[in-house]
Amino acid sequence: MKKIADLLTLKKPSIIWIIILVTIPFVVKSVYYLHLMNYVLILIILTLGLNLLTGFTGQISIGHAGFYGIGAYVSAYLSVTMGLSFWIAFPISGIITAFIGYLIGKPILKLKGAYLSIASIGIGEITRLVLINWTKVTHGAEGFKGIPSPVFFGIAIDNDLKYYYLLVPIVIIIYFLINSLIDSEAGRAFRAIRDEEIAAEFMGINVAKMKLMSFIISSFLAGIAGSLLAHMDGYLSPFSFSFTQSVSFLMMILAGGLGYKWGPIIGVFLLTFAKEWFRFFNEYQLIIYGLMLVLIIMFMPKGIYGSFKEIFLKLMRRRNEDAR
Amino acid sequence: MPDNVLEIKGITKKFGGLTALSKLDLEVEQGSIHAIIGPNGSGKTTFFNVITGLYVPDEGSVIFCGKDVTGTVPYKMARLGMGRTFQTIFLFKQMTVLENVLIGLQSESEYKLINNMIMTPKRQLYEKELHEKAYELLAFVGLYDQRNDIACNLPYGKQRLLEVARAMGINPKIILLDEPAAGMNPQETSELIERVKNIRNKYNMTVLIIEHDMKLVMQLADTITCLDHGSVIACGNPKIVTKDSKVVEAYLGIVGEKDTIEYNKVD
Secondary structure (H helix, E strand, O other), X not given: OHHHHHHHHHHHHHHHHHHHHHHHHHHOOOHHHHHHHHHHHHHHHHHHHHHHHHXXXXXXXXOHHHHHHHHHHHHHHHHHHOOOOHHHHHHHHHHHHHHHHHHHHHHHOOOOOHHHHHHHHHHHHHHHHHHHHOHXXXXXXXXXXXXXXXXXXXXXXXXXXXXXXXXXXXHHHHHHHHHHHHHOHHHHHHHHHHHOHHHHHHOOOOHHHHHHHHHHHHHHHHHHHHHHHHHHHOOEOHHHXXXXXXXXXXXXXXXXXXXXXXXXXXXXXXXXXXXXXXXHHHHHHHHHHHHHHHHHHHHOOOHHHHHHHHHHHHHHHHHHHHHO | OOOEEEEEEEEEEEEOOEEEEEEEEEEEEOOOEEEEEOOOOOOHHHHHHHHOOOOOOOEEEEEEOOEEOOOOOXXXXXXXXXXXXXXXXXXXXXXXXXXXXXXXXXXXOOOOHHHHHOOOHHHHHHHXXXXXXXXXXXXXXXXXXXXXXXXXXXXXXXXXXXXXXXXXXXXXXXXXXXXXXXXXXXXXXHHHHHHHHHHHHOOOOEEEEEOOOHHHHHHHOOEEEEEEOOEEEEEEOHHHHHHOHHHHHHHHOOOOOHHHHHHHHHO
């Protein structure tokens, strides 16, 4: 009985969030916002992986748009050119991206700090150039057209509302798996590597292997996020997987809170919606968007979630001291 | 079990033109507290780095528990049972005190992805065991009350103790302490002496310790080795080693009258 109670109290906040996620389409009727919401969910999948790599393992990658693109194009190629169904193309695109992540990660993770970031920029750029120039497979600059919508037991998931309900369970499962990983002993090892790589090595952690593991997981998630994007939009342009995109993924995590479980989620929401709301300022949109980012980084170096958490903890401590 | 837990045979380590260690021999007896002293720059920390596998020696071999482990990478050395602390503190700064010790305790883990992604009852039990062991180690070094603090917020002396607890977590056969008393006040130092004795007596670990504080060394060590310019100049019983003319010379420069100096040089 007590065990059940424990379980309930533990999972209560999560259940509330799941209910909120499921009911959003009943409240938000605008197709435009729902489409934006789908985009946010896809980016959450990607940034959860990037946060594991950058926020928890401390390896900064500025090339994740590349993996996002690889996942998207693999999925498109498998479903259009080879005629496979979404349910096969989706996992395979993740696996292939993870494998490419393994091949790339093995050599470049030997680099440290800024050198790794620069190498990752290179990886992102190489991917983009391959997507543009390998016309036989990727259709080059004209883009990949006619990617079919997923079909779920005879129902075509062809509008934003249906796609939303396809994304929600995927995001929830990934969120729980990633968080469970972060809380586990592997998660502790990741954080140890982030804080002090040499000491981690002397504590019996195979640093190279753990970094590679983190890199593979994050590229897998970028791959399936790409696949979901491909089947949502039905069209891919190689220009959308650019360096700017990679930087904006990092910005999302930074603004939300690097190395916090909720960081990427809050960051993706905030930056995606803020950019849309700032359309109101017409030509000043990007200036104000940039200003907002600068202010967040200046006054909340730990990101929005991190800073609020810190303030909350400080208040709690003060209250405990007063009670004494 | 051989008598010597660690045997170093003719280790040479060069950094470019600088010979940091030259033909160094050392034996560490099972269950002893062995101190390494020597002036600054005499190669003590380099010596530790060679034993633990951070540096590969240019010549010579490291024999650990009867097995040649020369050139084994640090994480494998740790798994074989070699724990160490650092001269400059290398804690996991953003993690809690408890988590720091848990990292040491989980050193045997293979990190299978599936086991780590799903919280099974078996894993919960394993985590609980780890926590209990961590509490015991934290109580041993006197950090139990601060277990939920962030490691970098601890005072300097306590950070050193946390490093000791973390290294003890990997359940080593030999524990290498690199200047554990640096930055400690006299009170903390005398507590440290008791703790290091207990590491040997209670936990049956051999202790190899680098230290400048001679008071501490004299109270703790069974054997002292003095290094200078990368080679052993004296080794043996503390009382004899500290009176050795070469040791005194290495620390204080040449002492005595002109005749004695020449005598020493010839020797």
